[in-house]
Amino acid sequence: MKKASISKLILLLVVALLVPVFLTNEFYLNIAVWIFLYALLSTSWNILGGFAGQLSFGHTVFFGIGAFTTTILYSNYGISPWLNMIPAILLSVIFTLIVGIPTFRLKGPFFSLATLAIGQILFLLAIYFKDLTGGSVGIVMKFNESYWTMMFGNTKPYYYIILILFIVSIIISYFIKNSKVGYMLTAIREDEESAEVIGVSAFKYKMLAFLISSTLTTLGGVFYAHYNMFVQPATVFSFSMSVSIVVYAIIGGLGTVWGPFLGCLLIVPINQYLTSSLGNSLPGISGVIYGVILIIVVLIEPKGILALFERRKSIRFNKTGQRRKTDEPSIESGTSN
Numbered sequence: 001m002k003k004a005s006i007s008k009l010i011l012l013l014v015v016a017l018l019v020p021v022f023l024t025n026e027f028y029l030n031i032a033v034w035i036f037l038y039a040l041l042s043t044s045w046n047i048l049g050g051f052a053g054q055l056s057f058g059h060t061v062f063f064g065i066g067a068f069t070t071t072i073l074y075s076n077y078g079i080s081p082w083l084n085m086i087p088a089i090l091l092s093v094i095f096t097l098i099v100g101i102p103t104f105r106l107k108g109p110f111f112s113l114a115t116l117a118i119g120q121i122l123f124l125l126a127i128y129f130k131d132l133t134g135g136s137v138g139i140v141m142k143f144n145e146s147y148w149t150m151m152f153g154n155t156k157p158y159y160y161i162i163l164i165l166f167i168v169s170i171i172i173s174y175f176i177k178n179s180k181v182g183y184m185l186t187a188i189r190e191d192e193e194s195a196e197v198i199g200v201s202a203f204k205y206k207m208l209a210f211l212i213s214s215t216l217t218t219l220g221g222v223f224y225a226h227y228n229m230f231v232q233p234a235t236v237f238s239f240s241m242s243v244s245i246v247v248y249a250i251i252g253g254l255g256t257v258w259g260p261f262l263g264c265l266l267i268v269p270i271n272q273y274l275t276s277s278l279g280n281s282l283p284g285i286s287g288v289i290y291g292v293i294l295i296i297v298v299l300i301e302p303k304g305i306l307a308l309f310e311r312r313k314s315i316r317f318n319k320t321g322q323r324r325k326t327d328e329p330s331i332e333s334g335t336s337n
Helices: 003-022 026-051 060-077 081-103 109-130 156-177 180-190 192-197 201-227 239-252 259-277 284-299 307-325
Strands: none
Touching: 003 026, 003 156, 003 259, 003 284, 026 156, 026 180, 026 192, 026 201, 026 259, 060 081, 060 109, 060 180, 060 201, 081 109, 081 201, 109 239, 156 284, 180 192, 180 201, 192 201, 201 307, 239 259, 239 284, 239 307
């Protein structure tokens, strides 16, 4: 990793580790947990949607697979979430291959529509097989506080767990972005046909990005289930959640490493606060607000908040460099003795 990237990561880690020390209010710490959970999901989605340009609107399929797998295995067989992460990931990988093989043959909006349809199919199947999933009612997990069950009496341990998962996703995202895989994904995103002409296997690299993306999203589902201790199809297969993680990446900076996190840092607190304070009187107000923010960001800087910061930094650097250059005496203006 570059020194600048390492510095950013260390700074974020230090600040994030200190958050529970100063943020003792459970409500605000809960918001911090949701920021990092959505940042994990959005960063995971960005590997496929941002780097490879494959705009999936059904990514909550893998979130739901993780959530329901860990809930069923824990509730019915008492298996720890630290262990049932493995079968959850395996199921997610199998489903990714099943979905990816036919859908990656589709181009543009047809791929997005296919992923949307698959998400709705899983949602309906989860409701239909109510003996397994609890149907539309869902499953409530029995609370048993311990590290082994990933259930705690306060929010602080959950915060540190999701922080670690998010840091892992950022590191993976960075190495993909700056590796051969990242360059190939960028070439596919910009012009898939031209990339294939020069020997890039579009299907191979898109599938690899899909597998990594779905695996990280599944881990987010496992965490969510034990944090919430209640799982139902309408929540974990929610279309609004699929749209949200896409919107956060677009607002922050699509195809960048830190963009999804910036989008979540801006929007999730607003969303959580408005939902808790105005959710009953003005249902859906949070969606309206971040929709307005999305429009504003796209109008000002279509590439997202991160691009806006980098542009302003570049302008400031250019002005400084120009000023220093003009301050230096030129040969023509020099006097001879």
